[in-house]
Amino acid sequence: xxxxxxxxxxxxxHGMTRKEAQDYFYEVHGSLAQSxxxxxxLAKYTQLHFFDTASYSEKxxxxxxxxxxxxxxxxxxxxxxxxxxxxxxxxxxxPDNLNFSDTNSTRLRMARDTVIFKNEDIVDSxxxxxxxxxxxxxxxxxxxxxxxxxxxxDGFADILKLGTTDEIWALYVNTPFELSAKASILFKSQPxxxxxxxxxxxxPQSIPAFRKxxxxxxxxxxxxxxxxxxxxxxxxxxxxxxxEK
Numbered sequence: 001x002x003x004x005x006x007x008x009x010x011x012x013x014h015g016m017t018r019k020e021a022q023d024y025f026y027e028v029h030g031s032l033a034q035s036x037x038x039x040x041x042l043a044k045y046t047q048l049h050f051f052d053t054a055s056y057s058e059k060x061x062x063x064x065x066x067x068x069x070x071x072x073x074x075x076x077x078x079x080x081x082x083x084x085x086x087x088x089x090x091x092x093x094x095p096d097n098l099n100f101s102d103t104n105s106t107r108l109r110m111a112r113d114t115v116i117f118k119n120e121d122i123v124d125s126x127x128x129x130x131x132x133x134x135x136x137x138x139x140x141x142x143x144x145x146x147x148x149x150x151x152x153x154d155g156f157a158d159i160l161k162l163g164t165t166d167e168i169w170a171l172y173v174n175t176p177f178e179l180s181a182k183a184s185i186l187f188k189s190q191p192x193x194x195x196x197x198x199x200x201x202x203x204p205q206s207i208p209a210f211r212k213x214x215x216x217x218x219x220x221x222x223x224x225x226x227x228x229x230x231x232x233x234x235x236x237x238x239x240x241x242x243x244e245k
Contacts, residue, residue: 002043002044002073002074002075002113002244003074003075003076003112004073004074004110004111004112004177005044005071005072005073005074005110005111005112005113005177006070006071006072006074006108006109006110006111006189007069007070007071007108007109007110007111007174007196008048008068008069008070008071008072008106008107008108008109009048009066009068009069009106009107009137009233010066010067010068010069010101010102010103010105010106010107011065011066011067011068011101011102011105012067012068012100012101012102013098013099013100013101013102014102016100018051018067021067021068021100021101022049022067022068024099024100025047025049025068025100025101026047026049026129026238028096028099028100029093029096029097029099029100030047030238030240032092032093032096033045033093033240033241034240034241035086035088035089036088037086037088038243039082039086040082040083040086040088040089041083041241041243042072042073042074042079042083042241042243043073043074043075043079043242043243043244043245044071044073044124044239044241044242044243044244045070045071045072045073045239045240045241045242046070046071046073046237046238046239046240047068047069047070047237047238047240048068048069048070048071048135048137048233048235048236048237048238049067049068049129049132049235049236049238050066050067050068050069050233050234050235051234051235051236052233052234052235053065053066053231053232053233053234054231054232055230055231055232056227056228056229056230056231057228057229057231066105066233068100068101069137069233069235071237073244075244075245077179077180077182077183080179080183080186080187081183081186084186084187085186107190108189108190109174109176109189109190109192109196110176110177110178110179110189111174111175111176111177111196112174112175112176112177113172113174113175113198114172114173114174114175115170115171115172116153116157116170116171116172116173117157117161117170117171118169118170118171119165119168119169119170120169120170121170122169122170122200124239124242124244125239125242126239126240126241126242127238127239128238129236129238132236132237132238132239133169133200133201133202133236133237134200134201134202134203134204134206134207134234134235134236134237135198135199135200135201135234135235135236135237136197136198136199136201136207136210136232136233136234137196137197137198137199137232137233137234137235138156138196138197138199138214138230138231138232139194139195139196139229139230139231139232139233140152140156140194140195140196140197140225140230141193141194141195141225141226141229141230142193142194142195142224142225142226143223143224143225143226145223145224147221147224149195151224152195152221152224152225153173153195155217155220155221156171156197156213156217157171159213159216159217159220160199160210160213160217162213163209163212163213163216164206164209164210164213166202167201167202167203167205167206167209167210168199168200168201168202168206168210169200169201169202170199170200171197171198171199171200172197172198172199172200173195173196173197173198174196174197174198176191176192176193194229200237207234214232218230
């Protein structure tokens, strides 16, 4: 299993429809993701194709109607350095981002997958868009009250289990991961203090049950979270390749 990942969220390039951006992301950028040099590849690479988002904020700066995302998995900081310093990434992959995404909206969060519960194992073999599982990213901003983040995580997990047992594959939390001082010089990620849940849904028809669980959680912990900063992104999670050992 990989040591950490970069969680990416972004909006599509101005002038492109969501479908145009996602088609390019999958068909063109996805084909560039794997270098001819195996030493310059990630441990695992997934693409997130969001088809819907939800936010309580009425302020444009606080809303993120994402279209695209990804997970770049690494087994070590040495692999991170090797990949990002490779000519393939510098000359092929990085410049291509400008062809489909609004780089000003792109967020890079260094994180580690933490399993909260699994009803069934997530299959992480390469998949196509039409067969990819549904993933919900749920961003929760704690209000700084006396309720700990651990209690918020446990509270959401308990509510999710109550009403969605047959609809959920698994619940993960994206735990912040801090690079060493040396690695931080090479790669600048954006720190985050919000809780970011990854909920793997069994089918599109599972979304209403998940949304109801969200509502129940937000009602129960209304005084412990900043509701106007909570956001949801729903999409497919496509595994482009997996070289994890």
